[in-house]
Amino acid sequence: DTGVSQNPRHKITKRGQNVTFRCDPISEHNRLYWYRQTLGQGPEFLTYFQNEAQLEKSRLLSDRFSAERPKGSFSTLEIQRTEQGDSAMYLCASSSSGQGRSYEQYFGPGTRLTVT
Amino acid sequence: AQKVTQAQTEISVVEKEDVTLDCVYETRDTTYYLFWYKQPPSGELVFLIRRNSFDEQNEISGRYSWNFQKSTSSFNFTITASQVVDSAVYFCALSEGDSGSARQLTFGSGTQLTVLP
Numbered sequence: 001d002t003g004v005s006q007n008p009r010h011k012i013t014k015r016g017q018n019v020t021f022r023c024d025p026i027s028e029h030n031r032l033y034w035y036r037q038t039l040g041q042g043p044e045f046l047t048y049f050q051n052e053a054q055l056e057k058s059r060l061l062s063d064r065f066s067a068e069r070p071k072g073s074f075s076t077l078e079i080q081r082t083e084q085g086d087s088a089m090y091l092c093a094s095s096s097s098g099q100g101r102s103y104e105q106y107f108g109p110g111t112r113l114t115v116t
Numbered sequence: 117a118q119k120v121t122q123a124q125t126e127i128s129v130v131e132k133e134d135v136t137l138d139c140v141y142e143t144r145d146t147t148y149y150l151f152w153y154k155q156p157p158s159g160e161l162v163f164l165i166r167r168n169s170f171d172e173q174n175e176i177s178g179r180y181s182w183n184f185q186k187s188t189s190s191f192n193f194t195i196t197a198s199q200v201v202d203s204a205v206y207f208c209a210l211s212e213g214d215s216g217s218a219r220q221l222t223f224g225s226g227t228q229l230t231v232l233p
Contacts, residue, residue: 033220033221035221039227042120042223042224043207043223044223045222048219048220056205056219056220086160103149103211106163107153109160110159
């Protein structure tokens, strides 16, 4: 039983560059979530998908951020024109939904982004 | 709007002491879910427990126990006989439910627990 995986684990980029992160959820989970965590803070919700549909987006998700889950399996989070304030840990989580299922979100190891 | 407050930023105890981590939440929904997660130094968030708003029964799992009180909007976490391996940041989180499914989590700012040998 594999957990949530994220790639890359670390990314260093220069300001103004675009970056893309990938998340592979637990295989039978239909919900996928993205969070951002800065040092000393709890994770903050960015967006979530049920299957391939993006159901909710936080106001934290500026127009430079875009997330996709094209086939309802893995997801990508892209940040365009990165800024130093984007430096954070980006966490992915997945869960099940529906009658009789457990709803806990299981988290991946995260991608640590450093913008120089 | 929902909010989770963990007033204790850092706690330090000596091994074998009991320790309680406080969590106070705010929500307007009558159906919601409360969670605790552990984030060890390795960084990966580990799920510990989920409680539904309509179930105030306290729960015990080994050395861990949780006290849910709707009257005070609190969901406190106690570790009995703490061990060095319990050292981590602990997060309390809240989700407002829809049709029984948890949506996005609102996290507190976390409590750094250090257990000294």
